[in-house]
Amino acid sequence: xxxxxxxxxxxxxxxxxxxxxxxxxxxxxxxxxxxxxxxxxxxxxxxxxxxxxxxxxxxxxxxxxxxxxxxxxxxxxxxxxxxxxxxxxxxxxxxxxxxxxxxxxxxxxxxxxxxxxxxxxxxxxxxxxxxxxxxxxxxxxxxxxxxxxxxxxxxxxxxxxxxxxxxxxxxxxxxxxxxxxxxxxxxxxxxxxxxxxxxxxxxxxxxxxxxxxxxxxxxxxxxxxxxxxxxxxxxxxxxxxxxxxxxxxxxxxxxxxxxxxxxxxxxxxxxxxxxxxxxxxxxxxxxxxxxxxxxxxxxxxxxxxxxxxxxx
Amino acid sequence: xxxxxxxxxxxxxxxxxxxxxxxxxxxxxxxxxxxxxxxxxxxxxxxxxxxxxxxxxxxxxxxxxxxxxxxxxxxxxxxxxxxxxxxxxxxxxxxxxxxxxxxxxxxxxxxxxxxxxxxxxxxxxxxxxxxxxxxxxxxxxxxxxxxxxxxxxxxxxxxxxxxxxxxxxxxxxxxxxxxxxxxxxxxxxxxxxxxxxxxxxxxxxxxxxxxxxxxxxxxxxxxxxxxxxxxxxxxxxxxxxxxxxxxxxxxxxxxxxxxxxxxxxxxxxxxxxxxxxxxxxxxxxxxxxxxxxxxxxxxxxxxxxxxxxx
Amino acid sequence: xxxxxxxxxxxxxxxxxxxxxxxxxxxxxxxxxxxxxxxxxxxxxxxxxxxxxxxxxxxxxxxxxxxxxxxxxxxxxxxxxxxxxxxxxxxxxxxxxxxxxxxxxxxxxxxxxxxxxxxxxxxxxxxxxxxxxxxxxxxxxxxxxxxxxxxxxxxxxxxxxxxxxxxxxxxxxxxxxxxxxxxxxxxxxxxxxxxxxxxxxxxxxxxxxxxxxxxxxxxxxxxxxxxxxxxxxxxxxxxxxxxxxxxxxxxxxxxxxxxxxxxxxxxxxxxxxxxxxxxxxxxxxxxxxxxxxxxxxxxxxxxxxxxxxxxxxxxxxxxxxxxxxxxxxxxxxxxxxxxxxx
Numbered sequence: 027x028x029x030x031x032x033x034x035x036x037x038x039x040x041x042x043x044x045x046x047x048x049x050x051x052x053x054x055x056x057x058x059x060x061x062x063x064x065x066x067x068x069x070x071x072x073x074x075x076x077x078x079x080x081x082x083x084x085x086x087x088x089x090x091x092x093x094x095x096x097x098x099x100x101x102x103x104x105x106x107x108x109x110x111x112x113x114x115x116x117x118x119x120x121x122x123x124x125x126x127x128x129x130x131x132x133x134x135x136x137x138x139x140x141x142x143x144x145x146x147x148x149x150x151x152x153x154x155x156x157x158x159x160x161x162x163x164x165x166x167x168x169x170x171x172x173x174x175x176x177x178x179x180x181x182x183x184x185x186x187x188x189x190x191x192x193x194x195x196x197x198x199x200x201x202x203x204x205x206x207x208x209x210x211x212x213x214x215x216x217x218x219x220x221x222x223x224x225x226x227x228x229x230x231x232x233x234x235x236x237x238x239x240x241x242x243x244x245x246x247x248x249x250x251x252x253x254x255x256x257x258x259x260x261x262x263x264x265x266x267x268x269x270x271x272x273x274x275x276x277x278x279x280x281x282x283x284x285x286x287x288x289x290x291x292x293x294x295x296x297x298x299x300x301x302x303x304x305x306x307x308x309x310x311x312x313x314x315x316x317x318x319x320x321x322x323x324x325x326x327x328x329x330x331x332x333x334x335x336x337x338x
Numbered sequence: 339x340x341x342x343x344x345x346x347x348x349x350x351x352x353x354x355x356x357x358x359x360x361x362x363x364x365x366x367x368x369x370x371x372x373x374x375x376x377x378x379x380x381x382x383x384x385x386x387x388x389x390x391x392x393x394x395x396x397x398x399x400x401x402x403x404x405x406x407x408x409x410x411x412x413x414x415x416x417x418x419x420x421x422x423x424x425x426x427x428x429x430x431x432x433x434x435x436x437x438x439x440x441x442x443x444x445x446x447x448x449x450x451x452x453x454x455x456x457x458x459x460x461x462x463x464x465x466x467x468x469x470x471x472x473x474x475x476x477x478x479x480x481x482x483x484x485x486x487x488x489x490x491x492x493x494x495x496x497x498x499x500x501x502x503x504x505x506x507x508x509x510x511x512x513x514x515x516x517x518x519x520x521x522x523x524x525x526x527x528x529x530x531x532x533x534x535x536x537x538x539x540x541x542x543x544x545x546x547x548x549x550x551x552x553x554x555x556x557x558x559x560x561x562x563x564x565x566x567x568x569x570x571x572x573x574x575x576x577x578x579x580x581x582x583x584x585x586x587x588x589x590x591x592x593x594x595x596x597x598x599x600x601x602x603x604x605x606x607x608x609x610x611x612x613x614x615x616x617x618x619x620x621x622x623x624x625x626x627x628x629x630x631x632x633x634x635x636x637x638x639x640x641x642x643x644x645x646x647x648x
Numbered sequence: 649x650x651x652x653x654x655x656x657x658x659x660x661x662x663x664x665x666x667x668x669x670x671x672x673x674x675x676x677x678x679x680x681x682x683x684x685x686x687x688x689x690x691x692x693x694x695x696x697x698x699x700x701x702x703x704x705x706x707x708x709x710x711x712x713x714x715x716x717x718x719x720x721x722x723x724x725x726x727x728x729x730x731x732x733x734x735x736x737x738x739x740x741x742x743x744x745x746x747x748x749x750x751x752x753x754x755x756x757x758x759x760x761x762x763x764x765x766x767x768x769x770x771x772x773x774x775x776x777x778x779x780x781x782x783x784x785x786x787x788x789x790x791x792x793x794x795x796x797x798x799x800x801x802x803x804x805x806x807x808x809x810x811x812x813x814x815x816x817x818x819x820x821x822x823x824x825x826x827x828x829x830x831x832x833x834x835x836x837x838x839x840x841x842x843x844x845x846x847x848x849x850x851x852x853x854x855x856x857x858x859x860x861x862x863x864x865x866x867x868x869x870x871x872x873x874x875x876x877x878x879x880x881x882x883x884x885x886x887x888x889x890x891x892x893x894x895x896x897x898x899x900x901x902x903x904x905x906x907x908x909x910x911x912x913x914x915x916x917x918x919x920x921x922x923x924x925x926x927x928x929x930x931x932x933x934x935x936x937x938x939x940x941x942x943x944x945x946x947x948x949x950x951x952x953x954x955x956x957x958x959x960x961x962x963x964x965x966x967x968x969x970x971x972x973x974x975x976x977x978x979x980x981x982x983x984x985x986x987x988x989x990x
Contacts (some may be wrong), residue, residue, distance in 0.1 A: 055844035056815075068543045097545035109536035116559045123554070127545045161933050162702075169540070176544065191701035192871060196915035198931035203926065218845065225927065226919035248919065262849040263920055264874035266901055275853060276846045279814055 037062045042229075044180060047206065049213040051227025051244070053220060053259070057280045059218045059236035063309075064184045067214070068102050069093065098128065105185035107165035111157040117168050118153040124175035130197035142171040145208075146201060146253075150321040163194035166203065176206070187222060189282040199226060220263050224248050232256045235283055238310055238333035242317020252319045254296045290322070298323050371638055378634035384627040392444040399437040400425070403594045412536040417610040427612045429602060432593075437618055438594035442617065445595045446624065449510055449579045454571035456514035458521055458564055465525025466560070470533060470552060480526065487519040492581060499587045506589050509582055513575045522565050525560060532559050562639035569635055573628035582620055596621050662689040663832040664713060664750065665734060668726035671705070671712050678940035681724065683708055684889040687964075690833060690865045695856075697880030697897070698869045699912075703934045704886040706869045710837045713867075714752055718805045732832055748778050751826035755838040757818035761810040761825075768806030771825050778829045793824040796861075797854060803936040823851075823858060829945040830862050837869045852879055873912060877901055885909050888935055888945035891964055895972030905967065907950050917926035944977070952978040 044050045054060045069088065088096050104110035111120055121142055130138060130175040140150050146167040157165055166186060173181050183202070187195045200224065206213060215226050223230055223244070226264045230247045232255065234238040239254040251257045258276040278295040281287055287294050293303040302322050310320040319325065366563045373381055391398055401407075410432030413420055420427040426435040468479040495512045532538065533556070541551050580587030583597025591598065596617040603614030649946045669681040683705040690696045697707055700706040711717050713728055715737055728737040731749035735741055743918040750840040754760050762770060775781045781789065787806075794802035797820040810818055819839060836855060840848035856879065859866045870876050876883055876897075883900050885908065893906040904910045914928045935941055944950070947957040956977050964975040 055846060067600070094545045097543060102540070102543050104536045104540060106536050110540050112537040112541075112555055115554075123541065123546060124544050163933060172540070183744050192873075193701060193915050193930045194910060194933060197929040197931070200926045200929060208658075220845075221917045224919060258846060260722050260919065262846045263919055264849070264852075264872065264878045266874050266877045266913060266916070267918060267920065273848055279816055279847065279849070280844065 034204075040231075040233070040236070040238055041247070042231055042238070042241065042247050044212050044214060045228075046179065046212050047210040047230045049206065049215050049226050051215045051217065051223035052233060053217060053223050054233035055218055055259075055280055057235060057283045058233040059283070060233050061184055061212060062236075063218055063233075064102065064182045064214065067182060068100055069097070071250075072186075075231070095125075098176040099178055100180045100182065101176060101178040102182040102184060103166065103169045103173050103186040105188055106170065107162040107189055108157070111165055112167050116154055116156050117160075120168065121153075121172050121175050124172045128176045131253075137150060138175070139171075142175055145174060145205065146171045161194075163198060166190060166198055170198075170201070170205070174209075174211075178211060180212045180214060182216070184216045185218070188217065188219065195222070206289040220260060221247070221315050232259065235281055235286050237291070237320065239292065239320045240317060241310065241319075246317040252313060252317065252324045253321050254298050254323070255292050258295075290320075300330075356512040368638055371632070377630055380629040381627040381634070384623060385631060388443055388447060388624060388627075389630050392447040395440050395444045399435040399440040403433060403435040403437040403441040404592050405434075407434070417606065417613060419610070420612055424627060427610065429599070429613055430606060430610075435437060435599075435612065438599060439596070439616055442596045443620070443624075445506065445589055445593065446576045446579060446621075449506065449513065449589075450572040450576040450628075451515035453510045453575040453579075454517065454568055456464070456510065457575075458568055460514065460518035461521025461567075462525050462557075462560065462564060464518070465522040466529050466552060466556065468522070469526040469529025470548070470556065471590055476526070480523075483519050483522045486516075487523070489516075491516045491522070491578065493579065495582055496585065496587060499582065503585050504590045506593070507582075507604055509588050512582075513578050516578070517571055517574065521564070521571070524563060524567060528560055528563055529556055531640055532556050544571035566632055566636045566639060569628055569632035573625045573632065576621070576628070577625055593611060651701075660689070661692045662734065663692050663731065664867070665689040665729040666709070666726070667728070669709070669712060669723065669728060671708055671717060671721055671740040672724035673721040673938055679724070679936070680938045681862065682721070682889055683712065683939045684766055685726065686889075686891050687726075687887070688884055688891065688894065690867055692966040693834065693863050693865055694857075695859065695866045695868065695880045698738070698867060698886060699871065699873060699876050699882045699883060700886035701934060703888065703937050705835055705889040705937070706871075706886050707804050708818065709886075710752060710835045710869055711869070713759075714746060714750060715739045717944055729832065746851035747831070748829045748833055748852065749772065750833045750835065751829070751831040752835040752837060753822045753826050753839050755841050757815070758810060760822055763809065763819060765809075766806065767810060767813075767821055771806075771828060774825055774828055776908060789848050790824075791826070793828055794821070797821070797824045797827075797858070798850075801826075810833065814847075815843050818849060819843065819851050820854065824852065825866065826860055826947035827858050831864050832868060834859060834864045835867045836870070838871070838904070838954065840875065841870070841872070848875070855879070873901075885912075888941065889937070890945065890975065891973075892946065892970075892976065893974045894964065895969065899969055899972045903972075905944075905972070906976050907952050907978065908946050944975075950978075954978065 040059070041064060042050060052063060115123070118136070118139045121139045121296070124134070125135050125138055127130070139153055143150055143152060148164060148167050148171070152160070152164065152168075157168075160168065169186075170181075186202075187198050190198060202213065203226070205211065215223065217223050227244045229239075230242065230244050231238045232247065232253065235257050240247055240251065241254045247256060247258065251260055262276065273302065276295055281291060281294070281324045288298070289305045290296070290303045290308050293299040300323060306322070308320045308322045308325065310318045311325055312318045313324060372382065398606065410418055410424065410428035417430055417432075418424060418428045419633060424434050424436065426439065427439065429435055460648065464479055468476040489614045491629075494516055498512045498515070500514075500527055538555055541555055546554075579588055579595070580597030580600065583595040586598075586601065588597055591594040600614060600621070601616035603610075603617060606613050658783045666688050667948045668685050668687055669683060670681050671679045673678055673943040674680055686705075686709065688696075691859065691921060707937055708717065708721070712723060713730065715818065717723070729735065731745050732739045735745065737745075752760075759766070768790055771793065772783070772786040775786040775789055776783070790803045790806060794805055799805050799817065799820055803823070805813070805817075812823070813821065825946065828972060830905050834855075839855065840851050843851060852875065855866065855868075858864070866879075868876060868879055880897055882895065883893075883897050884891050885900070885906065887908050893900060893904065893909050900909065901913070908930075915930070917923055918929060930949050935945055941961075943956075943960055944962055945954075947953045950957065960977070962975045962977045964973045966973050967979065
């Protein structure tokens with residue numbers, strides 16, 4: 027009842043900037059902290075340190091009316107299309123709830139709902155249906171419509187297409203891009219699927235155990251990955267076109283975020299780890315004029331690093 | 339790599355997505371399930387009958403339940419067996435058993451429903467507050483619930499009525515006060531899990547206020563639980579009322595109550611078995627009907643809750 | 649006819665033969681068929697992939713082979729023959745060959761592993777039941793198996809409960825149990841879908857190694873074309889309860905004939921090539937399971953659809969390449985050379 031709880035640093039000193047109208051992709055596997063970033067941003071959980079600023083004004087630790095106003099500027103679309111809509115509310119009720127928050131009187135709801143449904147390319151007849159009568163792709167579109175209802179500046183897509191079939195996924199991704207083109211909304215796109223990120227994101231941050239290990243433009247990170255983890259991650263994606271290639275396989279498992287390894291948390295699994303990696307944590311630094319990487323070996327320059335065995 | 343013309347596979351038809359699932363209407367499904375389950379059907383029929391009898395008691399009962407008939411007692415002053423006048427016989431005071439049974443149904447149902455309704459109200463409020471707010475509030479409320487829960491109900495009722503005095507109103511209050519704890523615990527558990535569901539998070543992200551979230555998102559999902567516990571609660575309440583009346587501290591005489599009738603019937607069992615059999619059977623059937631109906635409702639609503647949420 | 653098929657398959661060293669299989673769920677309107685007359689076989693040691701999206705019937709196919717179709721569904725037509733001797737698979741015969749001849753691992757190992765029973769007990773139970781091994785023998789073999797699947801500390805893991813392990817570890821244990829009796833066929837139903845991509849690579853590697861060591865054929869079921877492309881020698885593409893294309897992996901990926909297969913391949917953004925501004929996608933969504941369809945189920949969404957497509961269901965048949973079958977009127981129409989010359 028009144029027991030002591032252990033706090034786990036799910037997100038450890040993460041910094042990034044999202045430009046208006048752009049998409050920042052966050053990639054990582056389980057335990058990376060990417061979902062925690064999303065939840066902290068929309069204030070579902072309180073960040074224990076640091077600040078989040080929107081348009082220059084800090085938005086962490088808001089309360090009451092200020093929190094309510096902030097909430098409309100940053101919205102979220104969730105992974106589970108089956109649980110993110112209240113099964114007892116019809117589509118128009120769900121979107122209407124968002125419109126009410128925006129302050130729109132009930133009389134004008136119907137028109138707005140129709141407009142939003144059109145924006146997400148759903149037929150107007152869907153408004154009366156309940157979520158259990160819709161497919162996964164349709165539910166996600168409704169979630170997107172609901173998020174758009176409050177005219178946000180940023181939409182966080184937390185694995186928004188992960189649970190959808192491949193052919194539906196393509197539709198929804200196209201839709202998201204169209205919306206961004208029309209409204210200038212910014213996306214924080216969280217995904218474990220690198221190919222989706224490559225398509226959606228302008229900038230990419232790769233996370234591992236709560237920290238960003240590589241950060242740069244989509245082009246930089248995917249065409250010229252520097253961090254050993256990024257390289258392993260990209261190599262692990264089974265590709266139709268590169269099938270049969272002998273790929274670098276990463277051994278071991280992601281560490282327990284509550285008890286991360288010393289120094290660089292990736293060192294036990296890293297094929298390029300050296301002694302320093304075990305003792306010192308690397309900072310996220312810019313390499314040349316390209317991306318930022320948090321890795322000693324990369325920062326010293328790969329050719330220059332002495333190849334010593336590390337006992338991890 | 340496959341090279342296809344750019345537009346070959348984009349939207350070829352303007353047909354919109356077909357709906358995938360067509361869920362049959364809940365009421366229709368309920369109706370069909372009921373028709374296939376004779377036990378549940380009988381239970382509901384019985385409950386309906388009971389309700390009608392209870393509501394229209396003055397019109398249905400052949401006699402005034404309090405009236406003592408001169409021909410209701412034999413020469414030696416003993417109760418009269420069932421005959422043409424008194425279909426279920428008379429009791430030790432010469433009153434018509436059938437009429438008392440019918441008015442007793444009124445008492446049982448009234449106490450059962452009102453007590454359970456009150457208990458549900460209290461239980462849901464406390465459970466929801468505890469589950470939603472959490473923290474110290476939850477701890478305090480739940481410890482309080484546990485304390486009340488750990489009192490043996492009957493002893494508790496006896497003690498309370500000894501203090502407050504027997505009356506129908508007090509019986510209702512006492513039963514409600516004992517029963518709300520069950521619902522509070524269950525509701526709290528449910529609220530805890532509903533709170534974690536994605537659509538609640540979505541509402542919070544939207545900026546919907548707490549009260550609204552509770553009202554629009556949480557309470558509607560509690561309804562199946564409330565209905566099930568309510569039905570079973572009515573059965574329990576009726577039994578408790580009968581027990582209290584049996585002990586003489588329930589509904590005060592000379593009002594008819596099944597419990598009181600059983601108490602009296604028990605004394606005369608050898609000579610006038612109908613005095614025990616009539617209310618006994620009525621009580622058994624009623625409690626059974628409510629329990630079976632509650633079971634059926636559990637089965638009906640449980641998968642539906644999953645289905646509606648999935 | 650079944651007998652001919654079975655005899656033919658015996659000559660080809662098949663370990664499972666699915667013959668005109670249909671699976672239906674009771675429905676008020678129509679037949680309720682979710683799998684509509686599919687036929688295929690898997691040869692000994694072969695790795696075959698079954699690809700499809702939700703509603704295609706691919707997982708149900710796996711369960712049909714295992715005779716584990718969830719009630720109230722059942723096999724409404726056709727036969728399945730399993731094992732070296734290709735016995736007819738029925739619920740009754742299943743006890744003999746389930747786990748020994750044919751084993752399965754699923755997407756969520758927590759549902760195939762009993763969370764309340766220690767891992768060692770579960771493996772040993774399997775070994776003692778099917779192989780009549782003594783307790784000591786079973787325990788020794790269990791440790792061997794856990795070692796073989798890459799569990800770092802087998803003896804300690806034997807004493808643990810499944811919930812303590814990570815997803816990847818649990819899949820390894822599930823694989824160890826599945827492989828413990830040297831099955832002729834291992835069915836893997838979305839085994840890596842719930843795993844991180846780096847762990848996925850490990851588990852798939854392990855699956856490949858195990859299947860080679862034990863000479864087990866693998867039927868890999870997945871919605872992920874990349875996974876199937878890298879693992880399987882042969883691919884079966886399912887759509888709405890039918891196999892729409894089948895053939896060697898190389899042929900299908902380099903020259904897909906069915907419009908659905910082609911659409912699937914192009915709707916996944918590549919990791920290396922230049923990306924288009926928009927992904928090519930298929931409008932609409934698959935028909936609901938159990939609803940009867942006249943003609944080709946893909947026709948409403950197909951850009952090559954002709955009148956005949958909504959009337960007659962195309963048969964799965966061979967065109968030019970041997971072993972590369974496709975069920976599509978447009979693909980087999982001699983007037984569409986552009987399609988076939990891709």
